[in-house]
Each structure stands twice: as C-alpha cells, then as structure tokens.
Amino acid sequence: MKEKNINFPVKQVLNRVVEDHTIQNEQKSPPPGRGEGMKETEGTEGVLYLIPCPISEGESVWSVLPASNGRVMSELDYFIVENVRSARRFLSKSGLKVSELEFRELSEHTTDPRGIDVLCAPIVAGRSAGVISEAGVPGVADPGAMVVRRCHELGVRVVPLVGPSSIILAMMASGLNGQSFAFNGYLPVKDAGKAIRNLERRALSEGQAQMFIETPYRNVKLVEQLLLTLGGETRLTIAVDLTGADEFVETHGVREWRGRKLPELHKKPAIFVIGA
Amino acid sequence: MKEKNINFPVKQVLNRVVEDHTIQNEQKSPPPGRGEGMKETEGTEGVLYLIPCPISEGESVWSVLPASNGRVMSELDYFIVENVRSARRFLSKSGLKVSELEFRELSEHTTDPRGIDVLCAPIVAGRSAGVISEAGVPGVADPGAMVVRRCHELGVRVVPLVGPSSIILAMMASGLNGQSFAFNGYLPVKDAGKAIRNLERRALSEGQAQMFIETPYRNVKLVEQLLLTLGGETRLTIAVDLTGADEFVETHGVREWRGRKLPELHKKPAIFVIGA
Numbered sequence: 001m002k003e004k005n006i007n008f009p010v011k012q013v014l015n016r017v018v019e020d021h022t023i024q025n026e027q028k029s030p031p032p033g034r035g036e037g038m039k040e041t042e043g044t045e046g047v048l049y050l051i052p053c054p055i056s057e058g059e060s061v062w063s064v065l066p067a068s069n070g071r072v073m074s075e076l077d078y079f080i081v082e083n084v085r086s087a088r089r090f091l092s093k094s095g096l097k098v099s100e101l102e103f104r105e106l107s108e109h110t111t112d113p114r115g116i117d118v119l120c121a122p123i124v125a126g127r128s129a130g131v132i133s134e135a136g137v138p139g140v141a142d143p144g145a146m147v148v149r150r151c152h153e154l155g156v157r158v159v160p161l162v163g164p165s166s167i168i169l170a171m172m173a174s175g176l177n178g179q180s181f182a183f184n185g186y187l188p189v190k191d192a193g194k195a196i197r198n199l200e201r202r203a204l205s206e207g208q209a210q211m212f213i214e215t216p217y218r219n220v221k222l223v224e225q226l227l228l229t230l231g232g233e234t235r236l237t238i239a240v241d242l243t244g245a246d247e248f249v250e251t252h253g254v255r256e257w258r259g260r261k262l263p264e265l266h267k268k269p270a271i272f273v274i275g276a
Numbered sequence: 277m278k279e280k281n282i283n284f285p286v287k288q289v290l291n292r293v294v295e296d297h298t299i300q301n302e303q304k305s306p307p308p309g310r311g312e313g314m315k316e317t318e319g320t321e322g323v324l325y326l327i328p329c330p331i332s333e334g335e336s337v338w339s340v341l342p343a344s345n346g347r348v349m350s351e352l353d354y355f356i357v358e359n360v361r362s363a364r365r366f367l368s369k370s371g372l373k374v375s376e377l378e379f380r381e382l383s384e385h386t387t388d389p390r391g392i393d394v395l396c397a398p399i400v401a402g403r404s405a406g407v408i409s410e411a412g413v414p415g416v417a418d419p420g421a422m423v424v425r426r427c428h429e430l431g432v433r434v435v436p437l438v439g440p441s442s443i444i445l446a447m448m449a450s451g452l453n454g455q456s457f458a459f460n461g462y463l464p465v466k467d468a469g470k471a472i473r474n475l476e477r478r479a480l481s482e483g484q485a486q487m488f489i490e491t492p493y494r495n496v497k498l499v500e501q502l503l504l505t506l507g508g509e510t511r512l513t514i515a516v517d518l519t520g521a522d523e524f525v526e527t528h529g530v531r532e533w534r535g536r537k538l539p540e541l542h543k544k545p546a547i548f549v550i551g552a
Contacts, residue, residue, distance in 0.1 A: 050448045064438045068339040140447050140454035149451030152527040160448040162340045162440045162519065171416050172326045172436040175425030178416035182458035182484065208458065243438065251428040 046123035048131065048151045049076065050144070052163020053090040055136040055269065056244030061094050064164045064243050070094060072161060078102050078129045080119050080147055087132045106131075106143050116150045123156050135269070137165045141185055141213075166242050166271050167211060173249040174209065174237040176275030181209035187222070196229045199274050204234065209275040219265040222272070230254045230274065237273035240265060251275075322399035324407060324427045325352065326420070328439020329366040331412040331545065332520030337370050340440045340519050346370060348437060349406060354378050356395050356423055357408045366408065382407075382419050392426045399432050411545070413441045417461055442518050442547050443487060449525040450485065450513040452551030457485035463498070472505045475550050480510065485551040495541040498548070506530045506550065513549035516541060527551075 049072055054064050062070070073094060081087035084103045092098045104119050123129050131138040131147055138144035139160070151158050167183050182202075187195050199210040214222040226236060232255035240248040240263050248263040251273075325348055330340050338346075349370060357363035360379045368374045380395050399405050407414040407423055414420035415436070427434050443459050458478075463471050475486040490498040502512060508531035516524040516539050524539040527549075 062342065063344040064342050066338065066340050066342055137444060137448050139449065139451070140444065140457075142454070145451050145454050147451075148449065149527070152451050158449045158451070158525055159523070160445040160518070160525070162438070162445070164438045165441070165444045168413060168416065168441045168444045169436040169438070172413050173415065173424065173434045175415070175421050175423075175428050175434070178418070178421050178459075179461040180459065181416075183454075183456065184484075185455040208460075242436070247435070249434055249436070251425070 045156060046126050046128040048123055048129055048148065048156055048158045049073075050138045050148070050158065050160040051079075051130045051132050052137040052161060052165070053087075053132055053135060054243065055164045055166050056241055056247075058245070059243055061090070065094075066162050069161045069163065073130060076101075076128055076130045078104075078122055078127050079132055080104050080106050080129055080144070081132045082106060082134045082138075082142055082144065086134055090132065106147060113150075116146050119147055120150050120154055120156065123151065124154055137163050140165065140167065141183070164243050166213075166239070166269065169242045170211065170237060170239040170249065170271045170273060171209070173239065173242075174273045174275065175251050176209040176235060176237060176273055177207055178209070180207060181211060181273075184210060184212045187212050187214060192222070192225060193229050196226060196274075200230055200234055203274045204231075204276050207276050209273050211271060211273045213271050216265075216267045216269060219268065219270050220262075223262060223265060226272065226274075227254060227258050232258075235275040237275070238263065238265075238270065239272070240270045241268050242271070244269075321432060322402050322404040324399055324405055324424065324432055324434045325349075326414045326424070326434065326436040327355075327406045327408050328413040328437060328441070329363075329408055329411060330519065331440045331442050332517055332523075334521070335519055337366070341370075342438050345437045345439065352377075352404055352406045354380075354398055354403050354405045355408055356380050356382050356405055356420070358382060358410045358414075358418055358420065362410055363408045382423060389426075392422050395423055396426050396430055396432065399427065400430055413439050416441065416443065417459070440519050442489075442515070442545065445518045446487065446513065446515040446525065446547045446549060447485070449515060449518075450549045450551065451527050452485040452511060452513060452549055453483055454485070456483060457487060457549075460486060460488045463488050463490060468498070468501060469505050472502060472550075476506055476510055479550045480507075480552050483552050485549050487547060487549045489547050492541075492543045492545060495544065495546050496538075499538060499541060502548065502550075503530060503534050508534075511551040513551070514539065514541075514546065515548070516546045517544050518547070 051073060052065060054061060074096060079087060079101060081103055084105050087103060088098045106119060131144045133142040133144055139148050148158055171178055171181055202208055203210045230236060232253060234254050235251055236254050236257055237251040327349060328341060330337060350372060353376065355363060355377060357379055360381050363379060364374045382395060407420045409418040409420055415424050424434055447454055447457055478484055479486045506512060508529060510530050511527055512530050512533055513527040
C-alpha cells in the first residue's frame, strides 16, 4: 500500500477522494472561518488539527489543556474521532455546542484506504477537521495515525496541539533515561514473560528506558509478573492515573519494589517503565 | 552508584542531606502554602514539580501551557533549573515576581551525588521545588532527570505538569507507528551514517518508529545525509519549530523527499522520525 500511495499521482487521488466525498458525505457545511486560535494555511485547503483530551476520568478539561486549544476547537465543525460519545462529552465539557458538529468515527476496523479517504475528503475539499482520541493525544497509539498518514500523502497540513500524554508525563517523572527511551505499546498477552525479559535486556544493554502499558484489569497480574521476572537491580517505574486524583508515580529498584506495598492498580490507567 | 543508592538507608541519607543543606544553603524561606493548583501530599514533605515551558522562541506562555500550571508555579519559591536566565525569563513572562524566588542551576556538570543532594535538601526539609528545563518538559533529555531520580530514592513525591514536548508533538503529527516508537536523542557526530543505517534497520525490521535530534546548526547537513543514506521507500518525518510561527511537519517517503524543496532548517529546533 505504501508503494501505491507513493507512486499514485496526488491530483488523481484528490479527484477520486472528492468524488467519494460528493457521493458519500450527505451532511455538508461550509469551511469554518479562522479565529486567532487558527494557524494560517496556504490557499483554501483544510487543516487537520490533532486535539488532545484529558487522560484521567473526571479531570477538568482546562486544567490539562492550554486555553488556546479551545479557540482552535471552536473554529471546527468536523471531527474524526475514536469514539463519538466520549468525543461529544469532551467537547461539551469544553463549552462547545456539539449539536452543530459533524462526527465521523475512526476505529481499528476502519483499515481500508477508501474508508480513510472518505474521512479525509472534506479536508481536501477545504474543510478543517479535528482528530480526537479516546484519551490523551491523538495519533499516538490510536487509529488517528492512519488519518494523519493519509493527510501527509494528500498534501494536507497537520497541526498537533499541546495536551496530556501519559507517555511523556511518565517519562518526565520516572527519572530514567530520557535521552533514550522507547514506548512499546501493549505487552503480548501470550508469553509476556519473554517480552519482559527482552525489554529488560535492551534497557540494560543499550541504556534505553523501555515503556509499555497493559489493559487496566490486567495491571495487578502484570506487576506481579514484572517483580518475578526482572532482576533485583533493574529500575521499574509504576505510573498510575497521571494528572488524576489518584496520581501515583514512583521509581525503585525491583528488589525494593518487592518489599513495598503496591499502589491500587486494578482497572486504573497505568504505564510502566523499565530502566538501568 | 545505583548499588549504593539502593542499599543506603534512606533515614541516614536524609540526615546527611539536611546537614549539607544547613551548611551550604544560606538563603532560606519557609515552605510555601498550598493553593488549589497544588496537589495534596502526605505530611510536611516538599513535592518536586516538573514544570514545562514553551519550546518555540517568542511563543506566548499560556498558548502552550494549561492555566492550572500557573497556580502551581505561583505557590513555589524554589526552582532547580537548567539555565537561570531563561528560567527567570519564562517565569516573569508567566507573571511571577522572580525577584522573590530562589534559583539553583543544574547542569550536566552537576553530576556528583552530593551536588544533587544539596539541591534536594530543601525539598526533603519540606520546601516544594519546581524543575524547569531550557525548553519544553523537564526530565526528558535534560539534567533534571538526575534530581527526579534522587527524589524517588529520598521518598519525595514527583508531580509532572502538562506542557509541550517536541517528541510527542512530532510523533502525533508524523502518522508513523505510535504503538511503538523510540527517542534516541542526538545522533553521534562521529559515524552518523552508521547510526542512521542502524535506526533504519530497526524501524523496518521491528516496525518501531525511530526519533532523533541534531544541534540546530547541523540540521541541513543531517537531512542531506539522511536523504543519501536512507532507502527510497523508508518514511521520514521532518518537524521544525513545533508550536512556533514557522511550524512545519511533513512525512514522506525518502524518494519523494529527494524531489522536494526542503523547509528552512538552519539553526531552527527540529526533530526527525524514521518509519516503515
């Protein structure tokens, strides 16, 4: 597919995309004007704005987002989102009239290029869009990246806005090697022990801090496995509910963790870092 | 050193640290009260707040930082900073009376444990501190991580605040694999070509996006080398002056980059990502 996209003449793609659009996008509205929050763009092309939202339940929106994000958000009427309901909740919490906004859902299932092209068509036609993830910054470890990738191929400008990322917050607070670190997403459910040993090997041999996450209901089991599998001198950061009321971030050697009372982890958003 | 820190009885360390403090820290002031911006902490212990600042020259502070950061910052009177002058400039831009604040500089040269302990001593004694980096989020790719690491050893609570990180903004806007990515800091000056080939190999074989930076005056030379060294199908993201007036982020295959007019890169903050 990369092959195809690179060699595909952009002009043709645009025509095809706009065509799909006119056929499939019933609800239309004019491209929004630009307020001070909007960055200038060339010509009449739409811009793809990457719009972060809070990462902790009940976190008030403007305690984790810059006010200027609101100015950009208020200019938009088209949103490509991971989950319509949570995106609506976020935008109305932010003070927007969600009834007047168009939402298109983007899930892991929206994998076929034409599906992505349909989502991008209004932008190519001049209508700016906002991408909103389930939590935190869009485009990192969520399907939003597919739209971003396609927008680059289509020559659409992509503008990332500042907001909370559990990855960078955990790295800041870990005290581990921020000069070299890797985010590895979810550990494989099958043979997680081997994956943990491989990450530890890389952390110790290359000095590269290794981050990963787990589905919240498996957090406790994962930590047990980490404390069993990792060497006593290896450092482990456990970060829970970052920016939230129950925020917890501590880094200790595994031997010390074994003797400590662990934080409440069950069903809470957590991120883990292994370091030298 | 890790050995020593892990086995060193914390109580003894605290005593030693407070002692150093009374000897070496002339200018003292009472621990700050806690406003709504402050997160609750146990007992009378100080908290280490990681305080982001803008990453682009002339960027207005509150367009990239949540307003609630200001409430935390205004409660603090002790700052551990990478550069006193730029930290003062940032805090006064933010509306703080810098004349009443104490600054301690933390450079790569502050490597000896006792130097770090002296910086941490006021916190252990109950005075909260803010860490401020030269640009962006502290603790990631800057000496602030040494203080964070020590605070975890001393049992001091570490609280990261939300702010702009060129690493996460570039990853969001890259459209490359946010499920698995690595930040590799600066490329080695010596034999950068080999380093580039190694990063490309990992990006293609593991599907892990590889990020790195260069000292701004070498950006142009680096991009030339990237376009010569990388395979034509490999994707390359070039991100320049993120959040700034000259913000530029585009991802293209290397073959396509070779035929494009490059953005103005000389002496501008830039970050690069290699992906499949």
